[in-house]
Amino acid sequence: MSHRAEHGPGQTAPGNQATTLADLDARARSWWAEDPGMLRRERDAMSIIAPDLTWTADGAGSWAGLAPAWPFGRPAPPGWMSCWPGTDSEYW
Numbered sequence: 485m486s487h488r489a490e491h492g493p494g495q496t497a498p499g500n501q502a503t504t505l506a507d508l509d510a511r512a513r514s515w516w517a518e519d520p521g522m523l524r525r526e527r528d529a530m531s532i533i534a535p536d537l538t539w540t541a542d543g544a545g546s547w548a549g550l551a552p553a554w555p556f557g558r559p560a561p562p563g564w565m566s567c568w569p570g571t572d573s574e575y576w
Contacts, residue, residue, distance in 0.1 A: 514545050523539075533551075536551070
C-alpha cells in the first residue's frame with residue numbers, strides 16, 4: 485500500500501481546506517480571551533507585585549511599565565542584580 489500523496493506542492497490534499505496565514509490570524513485568540521478568569525487573576529496579582537505595570541489588550545496583549553527586579557517578599561540572593569548587565573535599579 486502506498487502512502488504517497490496524490491497532490492503536488494502548494495496544492496491542498498483532497499478533503500482538506502486550504503489554510504492561509506490570514507485564515508489562521510482571523511481564527512487566532514489570545515490566552516486571555518480564552519480564559520478571562522486567568523486574566524483577572526494575573527491582573528490582580530500584578531497590581532500587588534508591580535502596580536506600575538499597565539495591561540493592554542491590543543494584539544496578543546501585553547504589560548507595559550516598570551516592574552520590580554525582585555518582586556518576592558524575601559531578600560534577593562547576593563549578586564542578583566549583577567546577573568543583569570546595565571541594571572542597577574530596583575525596577576526594570
